[in-house]
Amino acid sequence: EMPAQMAAQLESSLLNCPDSLDADSPYLYRKQLSLPHPTSIFFPNEP
Amino acid sequence: FGLKALVPLVRQGDPEVASKYDHSMALGADLSSMLHSLGIPRDSKRQAVLATFQSPWAETSRSEVEPTFYIPASFLGIDEVLQSESTPPCFDSVQRDQQRVALFQDETLFYLFYKHPGTVIQELTYLELRKRNWRYHKTLKAWLTKDPTMEPVVSPDGLSERGSYVFFDPQRWEKCQRDFLLFYNAIM
Amino acid sequence: TETEKYFLVFTEWVKILQRVDVNDTVVLAFIQQMVDKGIISTSDSLIKFIKAALELSVLSFKQSDPTGEVFTAIDALGKLLVKLMVVQDFNEVSRADFTNMIFSVIMLIFSKDHSQNSSAFNERPYFRLLSNLFIEWSFARGRNFASITNKETRKELRNFDVEFYNIFASYLHSLQPFAFPAFCFAWVSLISHRMFLPVMLSLPKKAGWEKMLILIIDLFKFLDKYTKKDSVTDAVSVIYKGTLRIILGISNDFPEFLIENHYQLLNNLPCSYFQLKNVVLSAIPTKMCFPNPYNPTLQLSNLESCQECPSVFYDPINDLSTLKKPVDNYLRIPSNSLLRTILGSVFRSEYDVRNGVGFDFLSVDSKVVRAIVLHVGVEAGLENERTSSNAVFNPESSYYTLLYNMIHDGTAELKFQVIEVMVEQLRYPNIHTYWFNYVLLNMFTSKDFGDQIAEVQELILRCILERIIVNKPHPWGVSILTTQLLNQDEVNLLELEFIKTVPEIEKMLTLM
Known part of the structure; x- marks a missing residue:
């Protein structure tokens, strides 16, 4: 039988399970490729 | 150790008997969807999957992860175009950076257009694509150009034409x- | 306080990395200043600094807005640690010792957090840090450390690369679920990380295989301990699914790892995990093609691939200890006294509680049985290469007679275990599959078993059926033997008494 404390810790680990975003490459410094500029309202506004 | 031991695994219709073992581990499950989520195979070809493995669980693989990559020094020193001491990788002026953008392939222009909204480079790529006879469809939010092999048929009211066009699909x-009914006021 | 000073320095480091790229000269200048000012100039000060930096980073994670950038400090720490591993002059202390020191500090903070906070422990910042170490090292080692301009340093780093991964793997072993259950899901994610698992499996000369195998076995052992026959907790069920997915990935990218390590993997796989067992044993060498196993006219003797000896990474002979001599001597010259010795040595000193299908405990040491059977197979394969197939495809050969006698003279359990391991060797086309196929087919119809034949036949059928009633994949060799048993004329399966007593099996065989 799994000890109660271990079971609770396992549940907690499941809840906090890292996902692919957590495993992605870290970027602290990201130089902007391009300065902001007013563009058409019809252009996509989310990358 | 004999055959009777397998009965609970085989007689699945009888819950009392079948519940003796957890079938999810013993009999397992159809692995097709798990393999599909892993990308095995991809486009009918066997490709390596571990180098882009997002997470052990499909549920926590919500996004792509950056694989190992290496940028050779020669890619980092193309003067006047990409990145070098004199020309850092940024596009901040419509006037100054137009000729740099003219050197990019169509796909690079599409990438920059969709990746950097509300910036100088989005405007620059828009202008360059137009020069190459691509037009941006305001509703579809996609780029299209005329299929050179077919002449479209203009509608009697002159507001649209039906013809064959080449679209760039940013998802795929x-x-x-595609054959398409194109309204002139929908494109820019 | 000293710690507060370290907090300040580390905060400066984080700020710098938000302004410049980590390869900027400003970064190197900052590190140089840290050395000059005594912040990281001695082991003592380095340990204290990393301790402070990690504690601050974890605190920063806990206090950050969860929808915002929670890993800024952790990310900066990861970059610092790898930068230090790469740029320092290792005159007084080796790079390996330095790396071990860093990991030890991380372990210290981690285990303190895990034990003190228990249910409030959050694995994510530690996962992020370790993931970052993989990623940053991966960037450094790109194209064989081509980005390192100093020739001497580049050479040192190339020589250190294998050691780096093995050191990391050792610490991951210490972080296994048995030890730190609140880190379990992060741990499974780490051992399968895209910049760890495929790297470990492709290091030159298989240098990462041993430690990678240890980690996978850690996972299997955890699953084994907490898998009950009739149920598993949700958490264990999720761990199992993740494990299955990882093994499928390995089977796709590095099938040779599963092939050559199947012995060790099976020694630690939970008894009732039939599908995962099949996945491991269904691995096929990259680029190998093989004929349809359901073709009833297929002759294994015609297949060139069935003459090839499969590689075995870990020699099972290492697990035979005192049995090695008797087994090898028997294979040279069979004798009853050697057989008695072997039969007497396969039993355990205490029952092995196993959640098996049909059994709850074993008195025979399954690891020893597996070692003997695989060793016999390996030797038979080598003999086949050295002399001729007649020497081994022969019921008079010592290879055959040893297995025959173990079954004939053994308890029902021993019979079962020997047969089960033989069926395990029915894998992709190779000499072991071919030879064990021959042995099992021969035994199925052998008059030599006398009135034991029904028991032997039932056990063979049980071991085969438990592999094919399972969802796919099914190993090629198992499918072959199934087809052969269904199509052979010597024994009418449906007329066997023991089949008639189990209507469900009778029905299944009728359908097949």
Whole structure:
């Protein structure tokens, strides 16, 4: 039988399970490729 | 150790008997969807999957992860175009950076257009694509160009034309040909 | 306080990395200043600094807005640690010792957090840090450390690369679920990380295989301990699914790892995990093609691939200890006294509680049985290469007679275990599959078993059926033997008494 404390810790680990975003490459410094500029309202506004 | 031991695994219709073992581990499950989520195979070809493995669980693989990559020094020193001491990788002026953008392939222009909204480079790529006879469809939010092999038929009211066009699909990242009814006020 | 000073320095480091790229000269200048000012100039000060930096980073994670950038400090720490591993002059202390020191500090903070906070422990910042170490090292080692301009340093780093991964793997072993259950899901994610698992499996000369195998076995052992026959907790069920997915990935990218390590993997796989067992044993060498196993006219003797000896990474002979001599001597010259010795040595000193299908405990040491059977197979394969197939495809050969006698003279349990391991060797086309196929087919119809034949036949059928009633994949060799048993004329399966007593099996065989 799994000890109660271990079971609770396992549940907690499941809840906090890292996902692919957590495993992605870290970027602290990201130089902007391009300065902001007013563009058409019809252009996509989310990358 | 004999055959009777397998009965609970075989007689699945009888819950009392079948519940003796957890079938999810013993009999397992159809692995097709798990393999599909892993990308095995991809486009009918066997490709390595571990180098882009997002997470052990499909549920926590919500996004792509950056694989190992290496940028050779020669890519980092193309003067006047990409990145060098004199020309850092940024596009901040419509006037100054137009000729740099003219050197990019169509797909690079599409990438920059969709990746950097509300910036100078989005405007620059828009202008360059137009020069190459691509037009941006305001509702579809996609780029299209005329199929050179077919002449479209203009509608009597002159507001639209029906013809064959090459679209660039940003989701599938490929050009595809479609027959389409094009309204002139929908494109820019 | 000293710690507060370290907090300040580390905060400066984080700020710098938000302004410049980590390869900027400003970064190197900052590190140089840290050395000059005594912040990281001695082991003592380095340990204290990393301790402070990690504690601050974890605190920063806990206090950050969860929808915002929670890993800024952790990310900066990861970059610092790898930068230090790469740029320092290792005159007084080796790079390996330095790396071990860093990991030890991380372990210290981690285990303190895990034990003190228990249910409030959050694995994510530690996962992020370790993931970052993989990623940053991966960037450094790109194209064989081509980005390192100093020739001497580049050479040192190339020589250190294998050691780096093995050191990391050792610490991951210490972080296994048995030890730190609140880190379990992060741990499974780490051992399968895209910049760890495929790297470990492709290091030159298989240098990462041993430690990678240890980690996978850690996972299997955890699953084994907490898998009950009739149920598993949700958490264990999720761990199992993740494990299955990882093994499928390995089977696709590095099938040779599963092939050559199947012995060790099976020694630690939970008894009732039939599908995962099949996945491991269904691995096929990259680029190998093989004929349809359901073709009833297929002759294994015609297949060139069935003459090839499969590689075995870990020699099972290492697990035979005192049995090695008797087994090898028997294979040279069979004798009853050697057989008695072997039969007497396969039993355990205490029952092995196993959640098996049909059994709850074993008195025979399954690891020893597996070692003997695989060793016999390996030797038979080598003999086949050295002399001729007649020497081994022969019921008079010592290879055959040893297995025959173990079954004939053994308890029902021993019979079962020997047969089960033989069926395990029915894998992709190779000499072991071919030879064990021959042995099992021969035994199925052998008059030599006398009135034991029904028991032997039932056990063979049980071991085969438990592999094919399972969802796919099914190993090629198992499918072959199934087809052969269904199509052979010597024994009418449906007329066997023991089949008639189990209507469900009778029905299944009728359908097949």
